[in-house]
Amino acid sequence: MSERDDGPSPEQVLQALESAGHLLEQEVATRLADLGYSVSTSRAFTDQDEGKSRELDVFAHKELYRNDEKRLRVGLTLLVECKNTSAPLAFLTRPVRDPGRPPEEFVITYHSREEREVRGGETYILTRPTFDELGLRGEYWGTAEAVRAVHVSRLDRKGSAWSTVNTGVFDSLTWPMAKALRAFKSPIRNPNRGFDAKRDWSHVALFVPMVVSASRLFVADGTQLHPTVAEMPFVRFQREFKAKSFQGVFGLDFVQRDSLTWFVRDVVDAFGSEVVRRVRADEDALIPPDKWAMWTDW
Numbered sequence: 001m002s003e004r005d006d007g008p009s010p011e012q013v014l015q016a017l018e019s020a021g022h023l024l025e026q027e028v029a030t031r032l033a034d035l036g037y038s039v040s041t042s043r044a045f046t047d048q049d050e051g052k053s054r055e056l057d058v059f060a061h062k063e064l065y066r067n068d069e070k071r072l073r074v075g076l077t078l079l080v081e082c083k084n085t086s087a088p089l090a091f092l093t094r095p096v097r098d099p100g101r102p103p104e105e106f107v108i109t110y111h112s113r114e115e116r117e118v119r120g121g122e123t124y125i126l127t128r129p130t131f132d133e134l135g136l137r138g139e140y141w142g143t144a145e146a147v148r149a150v151h152v153s154r155l156d157r158k159g160s161a162w163s164t165v166n167t168g169v170f171d172s173l174t175w176p177m178a179k180a181l182r183a184f185k186s187p188i189r190n191p192n193r194g195f196d197a198k199r200d201w202s203h204v205a206l207f208v209p210m211v212v213s214a215s216r217l218f219v220a221d222g223t224q225l226h227p228t229v230a231e232m233p234f235v236r237f238q239r240e241f242k243a244k245s246f247q248g249v250f251g252l253d254f255v256q257r258d259s260l261t262w263f264v265r266d267v268v269d270a271f272g273s274e275v276v277r278r279v280r281a282d283e284d285a286l287i288p289p290d291k292w293a294m295w296t297d298w
Helices: 010-019 022-034 169-188 257-281
Strands: 038-046 053-067 072-083 089-095 106-108 112-119 122-129 147-158 161-165 202-213 217-221 229-231 234-242 247-256
Touching (some): 010 022, 022 038, 022 053, 022 072, 022 257, 038 169, 053 257, 072 169, 072 257, 089 234, 147 169, 169 247, 202 257, 217 234, 234 257
Parallel strands (some): 072 202, 089 217, 202 247
Antiparallel strands (some): 053 072, 089 147, 112 122
16 A cells, blocks of 8 residues: 555544644634634734743734824734633633723723812822723623623533533633733833824724634523523633733633624624724824823833
């Protein structure tokens, strides 16, 4: 028998690619391109903690609005990790405290407004985030609902019983995706200098870190003594970080493979359209005054 006859069949090649998750990555990229996103796969980024090159499965960007005269841009960027596993994921949800500050997924150049208020002869400076000035806290799916997933485990089958395993979820998913968000935000982050109205662009940018999973997603209400379980098309997961390099509340969306197109079109893009509508209603309010001192935190 020749060496060629000993090789894999086309079906076996596809099965190997599918098992490794490579076909899922290409499927996700194709679906996002069909929705109008500019897409690249295996996108490299620098781990700012370790100085190493890391890789994101799918990077997708869509410019929603651009005003060249006022140098104002509104954009959506999807940061996607693909998990081709048959093991279902189980989440526990409960109400979480609103940190008060805008979500880490947003970058708004003119990020806050200051107002002076005199009370009892004393002058106080009140700072209000532009995120709230635009009324986005009640519109953004990551902040509109107080209940979010706070725990995620993989479900493994052992005979007729199922057990939960959560080792590796933090190290392999949550923490790397937070690093990816930090890295891809950096190019449009505000520099450590005053705003130059003739040179700098004003950005309203939303980054959407997500995990697209081939497995089913189950959610149980952690506040109930006898929780009910529901299967969901996507789950909003939240984790707080307190590391040397950065601190904050990080949101990550887990999306079931078959629900990806719906989630991006009807949730993400629909929200993006609402952001554009609100920005265009008062564009000048999104552009900092010349020489305005911009923030330097991540």
